[in-house]
Amino acid sequence: MKEAVFTFFSLFTLLTAAGVILSRNVIYSAFNLVLCFFGLATLYLLWGATFISMIQILIYAGAIVVLFVFVVMLLNFEKPTEQKTRLPIIILASAGVWTLALILLRVLSKSLGEIPVLETTTRASVRTVSKLLFSQYLWPFEVLTVFLLALIVGIFVLARPEGEEAK
């Protein structure tokens, strides 16, 4: 049963991910992205990572896609113009893609059995994650706060229009 659900949702995720790239309309892409994130969240849920899956929905499907849609709305995209792709580029690109695909296939077929599966004893719930953050991983967590502060300063530098007097 679990296998079937897993297969269904991984296929669903892959298909919607393909939809993000392939659809011509930017809005359709954005909505495919939402579906893709929901599919991923379900996969996380199947592994017992409830916290990650909730975060996935909240942050990615919620905040980030909303930002995408806003950008699309503000920029007001025109219909995409058809671009002629030259033949050599098509040949080169498909050669690259097929080589990579063959390598991947070979690697996967050789190594699927080799990769050890780590048994997880604890469920990645909010409680365990926050316990780890405030005990074992306190120092990286503090560095993260410094990092965010640096980013805020950086965004201020980038967003201020050039030539504006300091008020």
Added chain:
Amino acid sequence: MIINEFLVPVSPVLSLMVSAVFLIVLETVFKGERGQVGKLLLALAGPLVSIFLVSLVIPVSVVDSLATDNSQLPSWLMEFKNSYQLDRLSGALFLAINFFVLLTIVFVESFLKGVKEKTEVFSLLLFAAAGMMLLVSSGNLLMLFMALELMSLPTYILVGLRKNDLRSSEAALKYFLYGSFATVLLVFAIALLYGQFGTLQLSAISGLFKSQIPTGVATVAAFGLLLAAIGFKVGMAPYHLWVPDAYQGAPTPITGFMGSAIKLAGFGLAIRVFGQTLLPLVQEWATPLSYFAVVTIFVGNLAALRQTDLKRLFAYSSISHAGYLFLGVVSLGGGPQALEPLQYYLWIYGLLFLGTFGLLALVEMHKKNLDFDRLNGLGFQRPVLGFCFLLFLLSAAGIPPTAGFFSKYFILIQAFQSGQRLSVVLAALSSLIGVFYYLKVISHLYMKPAGAAETGVPRAPKAAFLGILLCGLGMIYFSLVPAF
């Protein structure tokens, strides 16, 4: 306990962070041009205090780390001790990073006249430097990732500082896209390693390699990804495409920072990964990686031949130097004595790159374009600066009495002793190609008549003059004391 086990070891990094944060506070109180001297002093105080603290902390900690009992510590302190390696290598690299940041702050203050947000630029520089220090001392994959991000993101912003300049924006976008791609590769590598070994500790992974040689595809893939991420960050050959554009588009003092400090931090990471974690597997990776380094040297030198813009020229030259440095990393397989030539090379290369870009910033102060003719007659017009430039160029080319010759020589000797004979021969041959374009620049300095006075090179601001002079003196010092 917290003071001794945490605050004292981490104080060199903290002093940079504190100074960066107080700069922002100062900017909210004294806005704009007011109190510029105070802000500058605060910005300089961070690295200076940090240098002082490094010289206090490192000798103690190197002795101390052998005999301490960790069992009484709370878990976060244990984790901190594992993720922050305070050894001699960290100490040397901390000093270099602080020194390069000091010089960069001086050049930014002197040459970035049009930029209103100078305080924020200082603060971003200091944050990036703190990230570098955490990166070169990281002993844990999680910390390594955080430090890499803390180093990279402020730099992307600094590259795009000139918002009305299309080149600068293009450079920032390119650097950001390539850089974040490298980060993705790194995260993927970390995920694969963690999935395989169940630990983030570099020393633990290294210990596992000692007991058994892993053959799994996942390990190979993980280290391929790590190599690609490091290659992106330091600009190795197949991953170097962003380097010329980013180095050309960035404001010139910032380019100096990228070429010296960031490259140094990238190689610090390479030493931690290849020279320490992967050392048990050295037979597997030494020869392929040495060819990788040789290809980088050739790509950099050959592409530099065709450049007409000075910034692009030195960008390609920095790619070839990355190749030599990587050869130094490869020669770590021969034993830990290869570490010293590598540090020596990093110091010399960083100084000459910073000095060169300080000079280029001076040349483009009044007129933006930077083709070779802008340097005509500089050697006689500004004798001291011209001589410094001569030193940098001779060093970069590796002409015998200069520091650059010794650094290249030591690296090649170590690589030869570790068994990379063919690569050493090819690298030495390739440095001959390099001589050609460095001499071309020198010929413009000394053998062409100077242009009209208004197109010439302006008199350098005092602080910048001192900074460039310091780089020049550093080159002389390192050539007189050719050992580290």
